[in-house]
Structure formats: structure tokens, C-alpha cells
Amino acid sequence: MTPPQPAAPTSDVDPQWLAAQIEDRSARGIAATVAALIRAGAIPPGTRLPTVRALGLELGVSPATVSEAWSLLRRRRSVAGRGRAGTVVTGPPDVPHPRRFEEVGRHGDRLLHDLRLAVPDTALLPPLDAALSAALRVGELNEYHRVPITERLADAVRPTWPFPPASLLAVNGGFDGLLLLCQALVVTGDTVAVEDPTAPRLLDILDAVGAEVIPVPCDGRGPRPDALADAVRRKPVLFIYQPHAHSPTGHSVDPARSAELAAALSGSETLVIEDDGMADLAPGPVQTLGTVFPDRVVFLRSYSKSHGPDLRLAVLGGAAALIERARVYRTFGSGWTSRILQNCLAHLLTDPHTRALVTETGETYRARRRTLAAALAARGVRTGGTEGLSLWMPVEDERSALVTLAAHGVAVVPGGRYFSGPHKPFLRVATSRLHEHVDEVADLLAFAAFEEHDRGQPTIVRG
Helix, strand or coil: CCCCCCCCCCCECCHHHHHHHCCCCCHHHHHHHHHHHHHHCCCCCCCECCCHHHHHHHHCCCHHHHHHHHHHHHHCCCEEECHHHCEEECCCCCCCCCHHHHCCCCCHHHCCEECCCCCCCHHHCCCCHHHHHHHHCCCCCCCCCCCCCCHHHHHHHHHHCCCCCCEEEEECCHHHHHHHHHHHHCCCCCEEEEEECCCHHHHHHHHHCCCEEEEEEEECCEECHHHHHHHHCCCCCEEEECCCCCCCCCCCCCHHHHHHHHHHHCCCCCEEEEEECCHHHCCCCCCCCCCCCCCCEEEEEECHHHHCHHHCCEEEEECHHHHHHHHHHHCCCCCCCCHHHHHHHHHHHHCHHHHHHHHHHHHHHHHHHHHHHHHHHHCCCCCCCCCCCEEEEECCCHHHHHHHHHHCCEECEEHHHHCCCCCCCEEEEECCCCCCCHHHHHHHHHHHHCCCCCCCCCCCCCC
8 A cells, every 4th residue: 555645735635646646446445545645634524535536436347336335444443424515535434332332420529319220239139159159050060162152041032032032143232132132233324213212322322333314102001103204215224222121211102103113114124123121020021023023123131120130141033144143244253152140140030939039029019119209200200101100200401400400419311311312301310229318309300391390499308
């Protein structure tokens, strides 16, 4: 490859100048040369690259070859398509950051109630000592065999799977499973339909793989069928949603809504990922599109909240061809999930005492959620949903509410982080660890919910 020249002559890269820098005229060679020029500063950010036709003519290659090179650069996040403005340099290749996940407010020493993380109460998680001991009593331990899922775990999850899975794969947690599926199924520039609101980390993942998100607004019963039908007309490669105990709103899809979603997807080739982060903590039955489209649906169930986040375990189950693509992609990295941890979870799932404990824990989380919801309703703040580890609270002004709560030592999550587009103002309030001072918290949340604070300071009832 020719060493980078000092600088491109203008803010629009001259195709003749750029062609002179390129020796390898394959798509990868063109991309490598342009990436090197960007990295060296010879083509600065904001510069517009030549059209594929103009550079192809100078290089004596087809426009399709140049287009493929630009696609490779977009995948590296060195350039971006700007419609009629053409392809514009954004900067040297960089590691993408999960910006929504990393946006955590600073509250200093004044934080009295941290209601940001909808995570399990560690005091309620099942003990692992007996399960880990049982997991070690297995053959072929520490062998370098890439096992998609151990027989013990597969046998343990099948009875509660919402539809008969053609294939199963154990992965290192729910978001690891989502990342793996998106990496295996999405190509840069693909459109993906996603319920709105949704998990911020899912939106970060879709940004990282270069997908264009089509938001599918939700109501109290899940994704709206009319919105999904509109999204399907744009031919998304994936539709991703949570059919049960939706985070953050707490709604669940009922049988009638599931049938409406199936009708909206009928006749399309859109694949479906169903995400279940609550596992055995939320009572069923779980409505699934896997019974209608068994060859197009993967159901993802995470056991972090129900059985322990340090187990780092989730299971993908559904269409064999899609699971196989995820399994093959995974061979570039770890290859398999620890058999010790898989069999530990299998023991927990089949142990009667643990099953009863998890059921009881689910009731405790529901009670905590209901208690805060009732306290807010008594103060004029209505919330929706019935399941999950958080409440979805409407406010008049999101930023004002956040500032007000922070001033009183309360931290919550802004609702905007859960949307991919325009949205009404909300706050996400974690309830899973809230079992004290509920009235005090409700007073502060209700005070912050309304933009007009001419009532003076809130009356705090300390429990």
C-alpha cells in the first residue's frame, strides 16, 4: 500500500487524487487505503468521499466494488452515509461505546435512595453451594469440547419453554445472547424493528452492529399491531420484543395481542427475537410467536435475575438454523459457556426447594412493586403494568423531575434512554430492593412528577 500523502486537496476528496493512493483495487484494498488515510489525518473528519461511480471510473473497477469498500468503512465506523450529502468521513476507526448504558448520573454524597438499577435483591437469591457441588459431578469436565448446551441444562429448560425448541444454546447472560444474535443475523445498514420503549443496552447493541432501528410503539398490551405492520413494510431483518414482564413498563402480551402481532408478520420474512429477562420470577403462561413461526423465532431466556447474575447464564431456544448461526459466530470467541455453571443452573431449576424459593421471591418483587404503585396512585401518579422489577412513571418534564429528585437524594433513570425516537416524558423507578421508606419515596416521586412546584416542598412521610 502506498504511504499516505500529506493531505487531500479539498474538503471533497478528489477521485483522481484518491485513486492515485490506491494500489490494491479490491474492495478490501480500497477500504484499507482509505482507512489508513483517515487514520493519518490525510482525509480529516467531515470530508466527503467521491461517489462510487466517480472513484470506480478512476480505478477502472465497478461501482459495486467501491460501494462494498464504503460498506466496510461504515462497519468500522470510519464513514457514514448522509443521503444526498454522500459518504462523509466521521473519523478514525474506534471502539463503539454503549452510550446509553454508560450514562449514569453523579449524585455525590446526597444519595439517599438509589432507584436506578432494576436488579435482584441479593438476600433473595438462592444459595449456590449445593448446586455448584452437584455441577462438579459430571463427566468430561475441563475437556475442550464445544458444547452448545449440556444435557442436564437442556433437560431442565425444555419443560418450561414456551414452544418446542428445535435447538438450544447456552450463552453468558441475556445481553450476551442479544449481542450474539444481532452480530450473527444483522449486517450494517439492515433495518431492525424494536418495540418502543425497550432496553437501552439493546439500542446500544443495534448501534454497534450498524442497524437502523424502526421503533414499534407499545400500549398497555405490548407492541401495537398497526405499528408493527407499518414497520414490516420496510422489510426489517429482525423484530425484537419482550412478550412477558416487559422492562421497563411491566406489561405482558396477551393471547389476542400475540395473534395480532402474528398477523402483522404474516407473509414477511422478518425474523423474531423474543426476550424474557424474568424467567421463573414472573408467572406464565408466556405468549410466543414461536408456535406460529417455528422457523423464524428465537426465544431468549435469562436466569440472572431469578437465579443469580454471577451464573452469567441465558438460553437461546427456537429455530435451528438461527441458533446454528449464533453458535458458529460464537466459535470466534469463547466457543461455549462453562459446563460447571450450566449444570449448576440445571440443579437449581430442578431442585424443589429452589423452585419454591424462586416462586416466593417473585411474589416478594410483585408485592414491592404493587406497594409503591399504590402509594403513587394515592398521590395522583398512575403507573401501568403488573410485573417486573421497576415502575414506569409519567412526568410532566423529564429533566426537571430528575433534577428535583437528585436535589432530594433520589436517583432514577430518565425514560428517554429507553426510546429510539421522540417520546413522552417518563422515569424508570427500580422497585426490586425498595422495602423501606416507601411513603417517603412516593412523596418525593409524586412531587417530582409535576412540573409546577408552587405547592412548596413536599411533605415527607418517613417510614
